Amino acid sequence: MGTGNARLTNSHAQDGxxxxxxxxxxxxxxxxxMQRMFAESTDWQTPWMPRVLPHVHRLAEAHPERTIFTRFIPAARPGEGRGTWATYSERWADMTRERxxxxxxxxVPDLARFVPPAQVIDxxxxxxxxxxxxxxxxxxxAADTLIVTGAETDVCVLAAVLGGVDLGYRIVLATDALCSSCDEAHDALLLMYRMRYGHQVETMTTAEILDRWR
Known part of the structure; x- marks a missing residue:
């Protein structure tokens, strides 16, 4: 089970x-x-998702009308997809929609109950x-700030963060509301955000975020 190294969870922002x-x-x-296929016993299970779920729940519960959930929709069948996504869906054939x-x-049910007013994007x-x-x-x-939570820190969260940076959004990562199936990559990504993206990406705990988001 992942540890999510606590030494990397203090707030910090560089470059003003x-x-x-x-x-x-x-x-x-x-x-x-934050989907059942990552929380439950599947080939894509993220073992310590249940541990961060209460923090994600607190943020969604505080502002459900200002929450957007994403869902990753797997390929319909093995071999579907463009380029390497075709081989990806073959590699993870049991995770395609036909199986x-x-x-x-x-x-996950604890979050699904916030929809609506929360929204979902596939x-x-x-x-x-x-x-x-x-x-x-x-x-x-007229949003200018994104508080980002979810899974996995080093895959889909990474893509969400970098895309948001490119579009000019202020990004705030809730460090105790992120999870990965690889502890080392999780810790490395949090370090990278602090060391290399300090002007555009901030890291805070859920409690710190809620204290500022009233």
Whole structure:
């Protein structure tokens, strides 16, 4: 079971990042892929997702109307997809939709109950920005800040963060509301964000975020 090294969970922002600014009504909670197929016993299980779920739940419960959940939708069958996604769906054939129980694609029940007013965006790749209307939805809200939670720190969360940075969003990572199936990669990514993206990516605990998001 993962440990999620606690030594990397203190708040820090470099290069004059706006870490002291409160979160207002231009802030949105983007929760990445907290789905049953990652929480339960499947080939893609993320073992310590249950441990971070209470923190994700607290953020969603505090502002359900300002929460957007993403869901990763696997290929329909092995071999489907463009380029390496075709071989990916072959490698994970048991996780394609023709073999996977349909309800395993759903959000975990503790979070699904917030929809609506929370919204859901489905995606077929790691990034929630490609072939979705996520940016349009955020622009419609005049959002400028994304609080990011979910799974996995080093895969779909990474894609969400870097895409958000490229689009100019202020990114705040809830460090105790992220999980991965690889402890080393999880810790390395949190270190990278702090060392290399300090002006655009901030790291805080859930408690620190909720204290500023009233």
């Amino acid at each position: 990042g706006p870490s002291a600014e409160p979160f207002g009504d231009r802030c949105v909670h983007l929760c990445v892929d 996977l129980a349909p309800d395993l694609i759903d959000l 995606k077929a790749v790691y990034s929630p920005w490609l072939d979705t209307d996520l940016d349009d939805r955020l622009r419609a809200r």
